[in-house]
Amino acid sequence: MAEHIVEKKTYYSVFAALMLLLAATVSVAYVHLGRLNVIAALIIASIKAILIILYFMHVRYSSRMLWIFVGAGFFWLGILFALTLSDVLTRGWLPLPTGWE
Amino acid sequence: MSNSSTALAHQFDDIEQQHESDSLGMWIFLATEILFFGGMFLGYSVYRAVYSPAFSEASRRLDVLLGGINTAVLLCSSLTMALAVRAAQLGGRRTVIALLIATIVLGSVFLGIKAFEYYQKYEEHFIPGPHFEFAGANGRHAQIFFSFYFVMTGMHALHMVVGIGIMLTMIWLTKRRRFSPEYYFPIEMTGLYWHFVDIVWVFLFPLLYLVDRS
Numbered sequence: 001m002a003e004h005i006v007e008k009k010t011y012y013s014v015f016a017a018l019m020l021l022l023a024a025t026v027s028v029a030y031v032h033l034g035r036l037n038v039i040a041a042l043i044i045a046s047i048k049a050i051l052i053i054l055y056f057m058h059v060r061y062s063s064r065m066l067w068i069f070v071g072a073g074f075f076w077l078g079i080l081f082a083l084t085l086s087d088v089l090t091r092g093w094l095p096l097p098t099g100w101e
Numbered sequence: 102m103s104n105s106s107t108a109l110a111h112q113f114d115d116i117e118q119q120h121e122s123d124s125l126g127m128w129i130f131l132a133t134e135i136l137f138f139g140g141m142f143l144g145y146s147v148y149r150a151v152y153s154p155a156f157s158e159a160s161r162r163l164d165v166l167l168g169g170i171n172t173a174v175l176l177c178s179s180l181t182m183a184l185a186v187r188a189a190q191l192g193g194r195r196t197v198i199a200l201l202i203a204t205i206v207l208g209s210v211f212l213g214i215k216a217f218e219y220y221q222k223y224e225e226h227f228i229p230g231p232h233f234e235f236a237g238a239n240g241r242h243a244q245i246f247f248s249f250y251f252v253m254t255g256m257h258a259l260h261m262v263v264g265i266g267i268m269l270t271m272i273w274l275t276k277r278r279r280f281s282p283e284y285y286f287p288i289e290m291t292g293l294y295w296h297f298v299d300i301v302w303v304f305l306f307p308l309l310y311l312v313d314r315s
Binding site for chain 2: 005006008011012015018019020022025026030031032033037038041042044045048049052053055056057058062063065066070071072073074076077080081084085088089
């Protein structure tokens, strides 16, 4: 047998958790939290993604080397976002130096 | 292990090494997919930061009920896909085929609902272009929102169509007894692809439909 076989019960529990998180993200969206609405939505989506990756995609039962390959994709996604948003979102923070207007 | 001797490609020492290589290769492909969709998510985030009032207004014109039902449908399809891979590991050919068909049906329901949503948006003149109409001061910027909406959900839907094609191929190969408990890797890789497409939607749904509701 080449790989660990996950119990059916585990898949059903993960599925139930995903459905509960879907209900949570829809309900939270109607509560006024200001900027926290986006953050709450992204946190819930990330938890769902992690559950899918670890259990449905079997990463939890895979080798450390596979973990590196999985992490690399998201690490580069992080670079893409961090470098771009650190520019775009901070443009208004400082006044332009004199002579640049 | 009679099946593994026929399934084992000659460049690998054993079936475990082949399985590891398949998974690593698939995840390299998925990394390119993460960055492909990542670029669109980043573009959306930047424009949303720049034109947030218009994006809020436009986002509230999407149908949360249909989007939510579609999320549930897609999560169900991920469950049936995971169970199909499990059945393949155990060698249950009929179960694999039944679960793959269930996944295809759920995927098609998703695409049907999506098509209906597109039709509604067409009726409301929300398709970007010369016939775009949006009441309010932010019409031009709302058009940018709908451009992102159609490109991102469209690329996602295209991935689902490809996934359904791959699953049909897997059903055909399963029928032809090409897989066994030792060699079921193509079905597992199909599962990785399908779950990835599910994850993209898990982020698309809140970011497009939900974040400006309160």
